Amino acid sequence: MQLSASRLAQWLVQGDYYSIALDGNSLVLDSQTTSDVISFDDWDGSIEIHRGVLWGALELTSSNQQYCWTVHGLPWHECKPFAAFLIRSYQDWAQNRVDKLDAMLPEMLQRIALFSNKSGYLRCSEHHELHQFLNDGLKDSELNPELAATFRPRSFEKISPWLGEHQAWVEEHNQQWLTQQSQKWSSWFDSFEKSPLNESQRTAALIDQDYNLVLAGAGTGKTSVLIARAGYLIASQAAVPEDILMLSFGRKAAEEMTDRLKEKVSDRVKVATFHSLVHKLFVMLNTISLMLLRLL
Structure with missing residues (x-):
């Protein structure tokens, strides 16, 4: 399914995107000079609709909130239903992955709690095993960290630091333990x-x-x-x-x-x-x- 600007609108928008189409789990944006593919992994699933004097525009945001893509010159009366269709498609795609993530979240959080609440010295092997387990679990859900954090913000407030190893926290914990044991x-x-x-x-x-x-x-x-x-x-x-x-x-x-x-x-x-x-x-x-x- 595709929504495109008229030939006049395509000429007026010059180098901007004038067409948007759904292709599987990706969006295809076309301009006069290029065609870009945005996977659902890179999109946050939201669309802002803007109405101009003659036409409408659809604005999409990347999953990490760092990029925006705007498609100009679109027929205004088709913008809302097309945006709703794209969002439904994204939600169907995301729900399957969120279900996988939800099935793994309890064990992910439990392992973090067991590791971070350990009273003894935290070994490299234990740290690496936790880091590997969390990243493998996220990979199995087929969600990137930004999207997972968007869908389950409270859980990923605890998980996100450990996806990047959280080395400074481990070193501080171990130093505190060494100081306590040395005094004891x-x-x-x-x-x-x-x-x-x-x-x-x-x-x-x-x-x-x-x-x-x-x-x-x-x-x-x-x-x-x-x-x-x-x-x-x-x-x-x-x-x-x-x-x-x-x-x-x-x-x-x-x-x-x-x-x-x-x-x-x-x-x-x-x-x-x-x-x-x-x-x-x-x-x-x-x-x-x-x-x-x-x-x-």
């Missing part, structure tokens, strides 16, 4: 080693990221950080001694860690060199292989 365990860190752990060492012992890398020179207390980390995990009930494995390249370093763990933490924490660990795993795999061969 301050006396423990002061007396754990002969000398109190400094601020960097305490942060390294507390931080609960997926992967942590401690870079420091010789004699700066890296082993103290590892021992303190193990002790903190056990004392805070975040882990039991049997959950912890500590590895070293050299035998002497492994023996030193074993002695210090027994003295300060627990004698049930496993300590090994990389070589001895690989050897044990190799023996274990050989044993399992022999057992399977006997069963066969």
